[in-house]
Amino acid sequence: MNYVFHLLVYFGVYAILAMGLNLVVGYCGLLTLAHAGYFAVGAYAYALGTLAWGMDSISALLLAFAAGGVLSLLTSLPTWRLKGDYFVMASMTVQVLIYSAAYNWVNFEAPLGSLSNLTNGPFGIAGVSRPVIFGCKLSSLGAMAAYSLIVAAICMGVCHLLQTAPWGRTLKCMRDDELATKNLGKNVQFLKVQALVVACALAAVAGAIYASYTSYIDPSLASMDQSILLLSMIFVGGMGNLKGPLAGAAILLLIPEVLRFMNIPDAVAAEIRVMLYGLMLVLIVRFKPEGVAGDYKVN
Secondary structure, eight states: OHHHHHHHHHHHHHHHHHHHHHIIIIITOOOOSOHHHHHHHHHHHHHHHHHTSOOOHHHHHHHHHHHHHHHHHHHHGGGTTOOTHHHHHHHHHHHHHHHHHHHHOOOTTSOTTSSSOSSOGGGOEEOOOOOEETTEEOOSHHHHHHHHHHHHHHHHHHHHHHHHSHHHHHHHHHHHOHHHHHHTTOOHHHHHHHHHHHHHHHHHHHHHHHHHHHSEEOGGGGSHHHHHHHHHHHHHHOBSSSHHHHHHHHHHHHHHHHHHTTTOOHHHHHHHHHHHHHHHHHHHHHHOTTOSSOSBOOO
16 A cells, blocks of 8 residues: 555656646647756755754745745746747756756755755755644655645646636637737736746645655756656646646656566666657657647647
């Protein structure tokens, strides 16, 4: 049963990440490669808040949410006029900057959490404690699974409200015809910034849950592989609604777990997983370009 709880924790984390990324890619039509960077920002904010700055779990979770949103605002404002390939390159730059900061912001003579040693560099941060909610520490896997799924359900409710509100419909209009949206008097650049802030704040929340569950984080959270995995989830599951990201998160989470029961040698299991990801993407693009449960197809 603990194995199932472990999968549920990860499903909650990846569902939040995919739902947030869907706001940017599926509703705005912007392809971003920086989503894993904000996932790492949330994880580091939570870890530092609980370990170095004496914050409780709820306050640290809110700090992660705010850190992801504020950093996204600071990085998206200079690029709000970009689109297409230029926006992709700008997002890749942000991803590299976040990874480099996590890897190099270290001074072993300074205490963790200080301006000289904010991330502990390549050694990462260990000993992140499990959340304490209303005085109850979530030490069991079942409790962590419930926590992850409840937070994911709250994020899904927020995304549903946003996507069904006039704001969400305006995003779709901007995605389909940006010029027409401008002619309706909408500030499309500001809409893009708003969507990025919400998506990256949600990614930071997922990072906080991940950090509290694994108790250890390092710069690999902000790697390009992670961003590509998240994009694969929404491409496979589909975009433009809430069902697609959830389906994609479940599918790509289960693929490596299925491989565990196929007696594939560990030396080649990772390569086979990557091959399956690639094969699935090719098949989806060829036979169902809108995804398994999506409404929008990337042109």
